[in-house]
Amino acid sequence: MSASTHTISLLIENQSGSLSRVAGLFSSRGYNISSLTVAETDDPSVARMTIVTSGDDDILEQIVKQLNKLIDVIKVIDFIEDLIIERELLLIRIDSTKSSRHEIIELANLFKAGIASVSPTSVTLEFMGTKQQVDDLITMLKPHGIKETVRSGAVAVAKARK
Amino acid sequence: MKTGNREEYAEEVLKKTGAQIVVDALVQEGVDVVFGYPGGVVIPIFDVLYDTKELTFVLTRHEQGAAHAADGYARATGRVGVCIATSGPGAVNIMTGVATAYLDSIPMVAITGQVASPLLGTDAFQEADVVGISRPITKHNFLVKNVNDLPVVLKQAFHIARTGRPGPVLVDVPIDVARGIVDKYEYPSSVSIRSYKPTVNGHPKQIEKVAELIAKSERPLIYAGGGCIASGCHEELRKLAETTNIPVTVTFMGLGCFPAEHPLFIGMPGMHGAKCANYTLQNCDLIVSVGARFDDRVTGFVEKFAPNASIIHIDIDPASVSKIMKVDIPVVGDAKNILTALNKKIKPRPADAWNEKVMGWKGAKLFTYQPSDTEIKPQSVIETLYDITKGDAVVCTEVGQHQMWTAQYYKFKKPRSLVSSGGLGTMGFGLPAAMGAALTNPGVPVFDIAGDGSIQMNIQELATISINKIPVKVVILNNSYLGMVRQWQQLFYNKRYSATCLRHSIKCPECKGPQECEKKYIPDFVALSESYGIPAFRTDKPSEVTEILRKGIEIDGPCVMEFIVSAEENVFPMVPAGKPIDEILEES
Structure with a gap:
């Protein structure tokens, strides 16, 4: 069985300590976390976590079960790859000179990325897309010299049933 | 005027401090014995315990003993065991006991004091991040920051500890919460946790x-x-x-x-x-x-x-x-x-x-060993104990060879008659656990089968046992080794007995084995027990095993029986770690 990337979404009691229970579970049992995002939901007593993890089917099954076992966890949704809408936010600052700025802006337009800020020596872009699109944009920008990259980690929601 | 007074009185009755709520919750949950050790920030709780008639508080001599005793109480009855410790070192000292209960799914509620909530995170005197430390070794834990949350948290703690797959739950109570006041206290009669609904009926x-x-x-x-x-x-x-x-x-x-x-x-x-x-x-x-x-x-x-x-x-x-x-x-x-x-x-x-x-x-027997007329075989002590008690006993153990021999040669016939740390394998568990088990009045004798290594890990509890006249019968199988590790060293490390001989000193010349050793065994378990006011017997003669065990059982109250057993006896059969279970080593 090969390791695959997986997105898990969970609803958890919005209390101090909840995040460390989840993070502690992953570290103590040796599971990977590629990214983890957490924020309050429309119900302020509940927080939503989106965790991107990897492992083979057996490990993923255990991760879901162990998460469910945490007393504070209300619900675990194990997303199936092609049935989700997944987005990640990227803020990226790139070196730029007068001559290269145009090229960067062109790339930004191509990706439908926004220009968050411009200075005489740099351009900061903002971009939202799938993990793959974020990766692609970073690859394209690399030759210009990346000063700083900030990725939010993925958030995901299930597609509406037709 | 008078009506007003009555209302005021009624309000006064419902007013409770956090400490009173903690103790009342224990009473409401039917806890009749609590084990623990006081300290600065739990004084308010102990002050309430001072007047509480509904439950017995047992002062152990170490917080670890309190945790294991609560565990032994829980294993012997199926009810939730409770221990109380102070913040910092007190709380950290119960962790081995909490982890032991966690690995064996034993229902336990551990109450720890904590520094005043405004001081949390300031490295205050006797402060430790107890919910942080205990998170991976509890089923769940709580840090109570508001006294009004305390009744519900305690109710949830007991509910979580005893339902589903049972386990220990820790409740950390800062001293200002213990001193804080709830105006209209009522212990919740039911509990519902939206995120916790264990499945009990099979599909x-x-x-x-x-x-x-x-x-x-x-x-x-x-x-x-x-x-x-x-x-x-x-x-x-x-x-x-x-x-x-x-x-x-x-x-x-x-x-x-x-x-x-x-x-x-x-x-x-x-x-x-x-x-x-x-x-x-x-x-x-x-x-x-x-x-x-x-x-x-x-x-x-x-x-x-x-x-x-x-x-x-x-x-x-x-x-x-x-x-x-x-x-x-x-x-x-x-x-x-x-x-x-x-x-x-x-x-x-x-x-x-x-x-x-x-x-x-x-075949005729599940386990066999080579009997001897000249030295006591540890297995024979367990067999004899079974023959005398016929399985009507609560048998607690420490961890090591004696534990495995107990499992092999004592024919357990009733649930909750074996009390032993299986998952974590905690040496020092048996004596305090036996104390907890004996305090449940099981109606049968309670034994702690111990090795001479394990017994020393919580031997201070002999004081608790003696003072409270708790009828624990301690059987020490003394081979003067940390026998299980020595066995592995013998079988897999070319007999290099590194740090497993309990006679060994830093000044020992080259070791010629226990037969040649002239060093005195320390401590003298008989003298030690007697100094605690507990009668004790010792023998190295196979012919005296039955007599001593009988005498120990007949004594009204605790006693210690030390058997000097063959030093290099091994636990067989044995499957070396990581081997298939049909590749079995046997006594050669």
Whole structure:
């Protein structure tokens, strides 16, 4: 069985300590976390976590079960790859000179990325897309010299049933 | 005017401090014995305990002892054990006990004091991040920051500890919360936690499938574990086994859930299990696992474990299912409910050639050793103890060789008659646990079978036992070694007994073995026990074993019996760690 990337979404009691229970579970049992995002939901007593993890089917099954076992966890949704809408936010600052700025802006337009800020020596872009699109944009920008990259980690929601 | 006074009085009655609420919650939950140790920030709670008549508080001599005693109380009764410790060092000292309870799924509520909440995170005197430290070794834990939350938190703590797969729950109470006041206190009568709803009834379709697979199988085996004790399904288990004539192997944690004298009993499986149990596991075509978790001490090399078997896994914890072994039919729920439902579906199965084969492996005795007239064989002490008590005793153990010999040679016939740290393997567990078990008045004698190494890890509890006249009978099998590790060194490390001889000193010349050693054994357990005011006996003569055990049982109150046993006795059979369970080492 090969390791695959997986997105898990969970609803958890919005209390101090909840995040460390989840993070502690992953570290103590040796599971990977590629990214983890957490924020309050429309119900302020509940927080939503989106965790991107990897492992083979057996490990993923255990991760879901162990998460469910945490007393504070209300619900675990194990997303199936092609049935989700997944987005990640990227803020990226790139070196730029007068001559290269145009090229960067062109790339930004191509990706439908926004220009968050411009200075005489740099351009900061903002971009939202799938993990793959974020990766692609970073690859394209690399030759210009990346000063700083900030990725939010993925958030995901299930597609509406037709 | 008068009416007003009455209302004021009524309001006054409902007013309670956090400390009063903690103690009232214990009383409301039916706790009759609490173990603990005071300290600065728990003084408010102890101040309330001072006047409380509804429960007995037992002052141990170490917080670790309090945690193990609460655990022993829980194991002997199935009720929630409770211990109290102060912040910082007190709380950290109970952690070994909390982890021990966690690994064996024992219901426990640990209450720890904490520095005042405004001081949290300031490295205050005796401050430790106790919820942080205990997070991976508790089923759940709480830090109570508002006294108004305390009643609900305590109710939830007991509920979580005793339901589902039981486990320890820790409640950390800052001193300002203990001193804080709730205006209209009422202990909640019910509890509902939206994120915690354990499944207790097995799915009927799954149970149907289980019955079908059992009917189809040719070489079935029941593999019963600690979950059978937790759910109290020993009668249902027996009915299942007797109706279907399926042989039963019982894990260390399950011992007592199926009578060891029963013809279908084939012993404990695994590293120091019966050969019969291991051969049956390796040759069966179906394992009916009830409340067991395929621990590595049972499976040995997992890839070669029970290679021909389909697996039915009955367990209350879904995370146990398919964690180690791929399971064919999982049934999640309480074992008692599931077996009750299953017993209505199963068809009788006559004993057949498979039974005959298994009984052939079983032979006349599940375990044997070389007897001796000149030195006491440790196994013989356990056998004699069984012969005298006939299984009517609560037998607690420490951890090591003596623990395995107890599992092998004491024929447990009732659930909750073995109290031992299986999962964590905590040396020093037995003495305080026996104390907790004895305080439940089980109506039978309570023993702590100990090695001379383990007993010293919590020996301070002899004071608690003596002062409170708690009738614990301590049996020390003294081989002057940390025997289990020494055994591994003998078998796998070329007899290099590094740090396992308890006579060894930093000034020892080259060691010529225990026979040549002229050093005195320290301590003198008899003198030590007597200094605690506990009668004690010692012998190294096989002929005196029975007499001393009888004398110890007859004494009204605690006693210590020390048996100087053959020093280099090993626990056999043995499957070396990581080997398939049918590659068995035996006494040569």
